[in-house]
Amino acid sequence: MNFTTIPLQNPSFFNNSQSSLAGALQGCIGSLDGACLEKLLLHCASALENNDVTLAQQVMWVLNNLASSNGDPNQRLTSWFLRALISRASRVCPNATNLHGGSNLERRLMSVTELAGYVDLIPWHRFGFCASNSVIYKAIEGQTKVHILDFSITHCMQWPTLIDAIAKRPEGPPSLRILVPSWRPQVPPLLNVSSEEVGQRLANFAKFRDVPFEFHVIEDLNYDMFLSQLNPSTLQIRDDEALVVNCQNWLRYLHDDEQIKGAISSRDIFLDRVKDLNPCIVTIVDEDCDLGNSTTLTSRIATCFNYLWIPFDALETFLPKDSKQRLDYEGDIGHKIENIIGFEGNQRIERLESCNKFSQRMENSGYMSVPFSEETIKEVKSLLDEHASGWGMKKEEHDMLVLTWKGHNSVYATAWVIVPTTPYGHE
Known part of the structure; x- marks a missing residue:
């Protein structure tokens, strides 16, 4: 990032634009406190929203001197x-000729082995795998044929554990079919092999x-026709199989158009289509953060900064500052930040919904929510014991389990069944 065009030694530097800059800097020069950094980010976002390029440049210069990709979690x-704000400014502010550092993020392709290490690094994904697999295992007790529709961004990393569990069933394992959509949001983690090769690896393990x-x-x-294709024929639904629908960090990428008058949310349409398939269980795991249809950049920054601090702080506890694995993981989170902060409209695909809002949507x-058993809770706690002591778990309303870091909600896991109806169609 290059801000050398800003007059660093000019005493009028902090006074040539809105006086709010002086207030933003009060007590922050030389400080690396997260609250100060967040305050500066918010002032920068406000300047961009008001098309005040000069003020935005000045705040960016200050941030550039405080932020560091090799510093503490708040700096990183x-x-x-900052990178996302510069990228945004370079696109939406044609007069911002002195801004450099736009979006050139490389999309890292992982091997299957690297993906396994990625998933194991912190319990961000494994928490959901563990909770969902446990409730799925219970839901398919006694079934001889099981069909899983898997909507996930983690390339089926969840299923070896379930395959291993059902292989040990006293009554013997059921036959298992897993179907995945060809469409996948282009977000990390990205794999360097095809879905078909992933399936072959699973088949080899299941055979073993x-x-x-x-x-x-x-x-x-594909996404453009996705909702219309959620039908028994396309999805190869068979009457003699117990159907499981699994959604892991995936539903946030369906457009939520409720802010448009008269529009129906794609998420509601998806849930209605799934209900028509009559699954025995629906598992939903996602990040517990409300970044849905907020229209202001400043509100998104405030919410996102305080939420994504969690993985940055967690990585600090066990990886060196210059660890490649840490830098790669943080870079993947950087993709998320760039989309949330840098884009609007249909280009902004990261639209997280809090656990309470989504649970209300499900109802x-x-x-109807399904409580997690004590055995499931024990399994999740055992998983968390493998990680840093800051990770914890709590139960909240709607029978959900929530992964926490130092008491802050990070990921929620829920399980659902269709509300039974009477022969007359009433609950």
């Missing part, structure tokens, strides 16, 4: 926010565990 996080197994990729399931769509 701020460096990604003596579990009858099939894997299918629904090739024509409104005719679903």
Whole structure:
């Protein structure tokens, strides 16, 4: 990032634009406190929203001297926010000729081995895998044929553990079919092999565990036609199979158009389509943060900064500052930050919904939450014991489990069944 065009030694530097800059800097020069860094980010965002390029440049210069991709968690996080703000400014402010550092993020492709290490680094994904697999295992007790529709961004990393568990069932394993859509949001983690190769690896593992197994990729399931193709024919639904619908960090990428008068949310349409498939269980895991249809850049920054501090702080506890694994992981979070901060409209695909809001959406769509068993809770706690002591878990309303870091909510896991109806169609 290059801000050398800003007059660093000019005493009028802090006074040539809005007087709010002086207030933003009060007590922050030389400080690396997270609250100060957040305050400066908010002032920069406000300047951009008001098309005050001069003020935005000045605040960016200050942030550039405080943020560091090799500093403490707050500095490292701020460096990604700053990068996203510069990228945004270079696109939406045509007069911002002195801003450099736009979006050139490389999309890292992982091997399967690297993906396993990525998932194991912190319990961000494994928490959901563990909670969902446990409730799925219970839901398919006694079933001889199981069909899983897997909507996930983690390339089926969840399923070896479930395959291993059902292989040990006293009554013997069921036959297992897993279907995944060909469409996947282009967000990290990205894999350097195809879905078909992932399926072949799962098939080899299932064969080793003596579990009858099939894997299918629904090739024509693209996003533009996605909702219309959620039907028994396209999804190869069979009446003699117990159907499981699994959504892991995925539903946030369906457009939520409720802010448009008369529009129906794609998420509600998806849930209605799933309900028509009559699954025995629906598992939903996602990040517990409200970044949905907020229209202001400043509100998104405030929410996102305080939420994404969690993984940056967690990585600080066990990885060196210059660890490549840490820098790569933080870079993947940087993709998320760039989309949340740098883009608007349909280009902004990261639209997280808090656990309470989404649970209310599920209930409104005719679903009923399923409590997690004590055995599930014990399994999740055992998983968290493998990680840093700052990770914890709590139960909240709607029967959900929430992963926490130093008491802050990070990821929620829920399980749902369809509300039963009477023969007359009433609950």
